[in-house]
Amino acid sequence: MIPIPTRARDGRLETHQIGQGTPVPRPELRALTGLRGVAATTVALAHFRPLLPYDAHLFFLWQNAAVDLFFCLSGFTLSYVYSRENFQFSNYLMARVARIYPLYVVTLIIAGAFYIWPLVIDPVTYPTRTAFSDFVLQAMMLNCWPVVGSCVHWNPPAWSISVEWFCYVLLFPLLLLQNAPRSTPIKLLCLIVLSAVSFRLFMDYYDERLTNPELYVAKSQWSYWLNLLRGVFGFTAGWIVFASFEKRDGLYAVCTRFSTPLWLGFVAILVLWYCGRIHSQALVFLFPFVVLAATEPASATSRLLGSRPLHFLGVISYSIYMTHIIVFALFILAFKSRPDTWPISIYVLLLGTTFLISTGTYFAIEMPARNAIRGLQHMRLARVIQ
Numbered sequence: 001m002i003p004i005p006t007r008a009r010d011g012r013l014e015t016h017q018i019g020q021g022t023p024v025p026r027p028e029l030r031a032l033t034g035l036r037g038v039a040a041t042t043v044a045l046a047h048f049r050p051l052l053p054y055d056a057h058l059f060f061l062w063q064n065a066a067v068d069l070f071f072c073l074s075g076f077t078l079s080y081v082y083s084r085e086n087f088q089f090s091n092y093l094m095a096r097v098a099r100i101y102p103l104y105v106v107t108l109i110i111a112g113a114f115y116i117w118p119l120v121i122d123p124v125t126y127p128t129r130t131a132f133s134d135f136v137l138q139a140m141m142l143n144c145w146p147v148v149g150s151c152v153h154w155n156p157p158a159w160s161i162s163v164e165w166f167c168y169v170l171l172f173p174l175l176l177l178q179n180a181p182r183s184t185p186i187k188l189l190c191l192i193v194l195s196a197v198s199f200r201l202f203m204d205y206y207d208e209r210l211t212n213p214e215l216y217v218a219k220s221q222w223s224y225w226l227n228l229l230r231g232v233f234g235f236t237a238g239w240i241v242f243a244s245f246e247k248r249d250g251l252y253a254v255c256t257r258f259s260t261p262l263w264l265g266f267v268a269i270l271v272l273w274y275c276g277r278i279h280s281q282a283l284v285f286l287f288p289f290v291v292l293a294a295t296e297p298a299s300a301t302s303r304l305l306g307s308r309p310l311h312f313l314g315v316i317s318y319s320i321y322m323t324h325i326i327v328f329a330l331f332i333l334a335f336k337s338r339p340d341t342w343p344i345s346i347y348v349l350l351l352g353t354t355f356l357i358s359t360g361t362y363f364a365i366e367m368p369a370r371n372a373i374r375g376l377q378h379m380r381l382a383r384v385i386q
Contacts, residue, residue, distance in 0.1 A: 026080070026081070029080070029294070029295055029297070030297070030302075030305070030306030030311050031294035031295070031297065031301070031302035031303075031305035031306045032073060032076070032077065032291065032294050032295070032305075032314075033305075033306070033311050033314030033315065033317075034304075034305030034306050034307065034310035034311050034313065034314045035069070035073065035290070035291070035294055035305050035314070036070065036073055036314045036317045037310050037311070037312070037313025037314030037315070037316075037317045037320075038305070038310060038313065038314075039066040039067075039069045039070060039073075039317070040066075040313070040314075040317035040318070040320040040321045041313055041317075041320060042060055042062065042063060042066050043063040043066050043067070043157065043320075043321060043324070044320055044321070044324035044354060045057075045060040046060045046061050046062070046063035046066075047063065047156075047324060047325060047328060048324075048328060048339070048347065048350060048351075049339065049340075050344070050347045051340065051342075051344070051347070055274075058273070058274050059270055059274060061273075061280060062270065062273070062280035062281075062283055064202070064206070064280070064281060065280055065281050065282075065283040065284055065287075067160045067230075068198065068230055068234045068281075068283075068284045068287060069234075069283075069287045069290075069291075070160060070164075070234075071160075071163070071164070071167070071230065071231045071233075071234025071235045071237075071238065072234045072235070072237050072238040072241070072287045072288055072291055073238060073291060074164060074167065074234075074235055074238060075167070075172075075175075075234065075235035075236060075237060075238020075239045075241070075242070076238035076239070076241050076242045076245070076291055077238070078168075078172050079175075079238065079239050079242035079243075080242055080245075082172075082176065083176075084176055084177070087173075087176055089173060092173075093168070093169070094373060094376075095373075095374070096165075096168045097373065098369060098370045098372075098373035098374060099318075099370060100161055100164070100165070100318070101141075101369075102365050102366065102369035102370075103318065103319060103322050103323075103361060103365050103366055103369075104141065104158060104161055104322065105139060106361075106365060107155045107158070107322045107323060107326060108135075108138055108139065108154060108155055108158065110326055111154040111155040111325075111326055111329075112135060112154055114326070114329070114330065114333075115154070115326075115329050115333075116131065116154045116213055117131070120213050120214075124215075125214050125215055126213050126214050126215060127215075130150075130215065131213070133150075134149075134150055134152045134154070134213070135154075137149045137150070138152075138153060138154065138158065138162075141161060141162045141165040142162060142165075143159075143162055144159045144160075144162035144163050144166075144211075144227055144228060145162065145166060145228065146224045146225045146228055149162070151210045151211055151224055151227070152210075152211060152212065152213050152214075153211050153213075154213055155322065155325055155326060156211055156212075156325055157321050157322060157324075157325060158322070159211050159227055160227070160231070161322075163227055163228055163230070163231035164231065166228060166231065166232075167231055167232065167235040171232060171235055171236070172235070172239075175236065175239050180239065180240055180242075180243030181240065181243070182247075184244070184249045184250040184251050187240055187243065187244055187249070187251055188251060190237075190240055191237055191240055191241070191288045191289075192285070194233040194234075194236060194237045194240075195233070195237065195284045195285045195287075195288070196285075197229075197233060198229070198230050198233040198234065198284055199281055199282065199284050199285065201222065201226055201229060201230070202226065202230065202281050202284075203279065203281065204222070205220050205222040205223045205225075205226045206223070206226060207219070207220075207223040207226075210223055210224070234284070234287070237287070237288045238288070238291065240288070241288045241291050241292045244292060245292060245295050251292065252292055252295075255289045255292040255293040256292070256293055256295070256296035256299065258293075259293035259294070259296065259299045259300075259301050259302070260299070260300065260301060262286060262289055262290055262293050263290070263293075263301050265286055266283065266286055266290065269282050269283055269286070270283075315362065316358045316359055316362045318362075318366065319357075319358035319359070319361045319362045319365075319366060320354065320355075320358040322361075323354065323357050323358055323361055324354050324358070327350065327353055327354045327357055328350065328354075331346070331350050331353075
């Protein structure tokens, strides 16, 4: 029998056994889905930068750290769904392709057709040959891999998908072969070290121009490695957090018991960031513990994150993440004005349009593509067994 992790219509994780009619359900951790939705919405709002009184938009400008939260969530979620006993690389890889690639390539083509090719291609700043090379590497999800790619992405958030692809293909299979640290103090030390190194590298080598479609050379070669290393560290932290969740050890007990103080610490960092006392990237130190705390469904914060509105945001979070910049760019082209001159009504329209398009792409692209590839997978495995 070959187990295949899938997601049911009601959101539950299921493990189907080929040759058996009854699936073995694994409960969805709804708060983690909602947490992903909050992170994706924060990234969108940070890029929109709505005009708010008292510079309140600064509270959304932790979008760089939000991507580190995605990496941690991915490491935890894959560890939750797969184990050494039920892991088959070809099935796993097909499921990952079904999950991310259809919408990824659609948004890549749309960004190229509506923005990059007509407006950005330039013989001096971004030649056609360079753009074509970037397109090919982006289509293969390799352009954020150091040495291989240039780090340029036409749909800016897509750089993290290239990093996730690295973690899917190379890192996670290796982690499955390893035993996570058993000792709670060692787990805690590993999480602190991973977060500290990620934070330090970001503060020293982050270069926001690197992913822009232009000819550009970063001051340090470490800048080309930074995003990949962030992904590896965050993903590994999620794997360690899952080991704590699985054993229900002391770290799990502390995080779930003190989830409210953890979230208050989260808010405190944002307030200090607003006051100019600390950088918002310091949130990476809290993410592993916030993820672990959210696995306890009885806490007030988990109930909030698992509520229907936030859970639905989590369900469509990948669509929000991948489409919002394109919607934003089309709004700029349509209104032919700078966003900082827009009235609040246009921002409201922008938010509503992003939500509707994200919902539409989820049901029109994400779900059909996943179901189609999953159907092919079932047919192929059934033939193998016969």
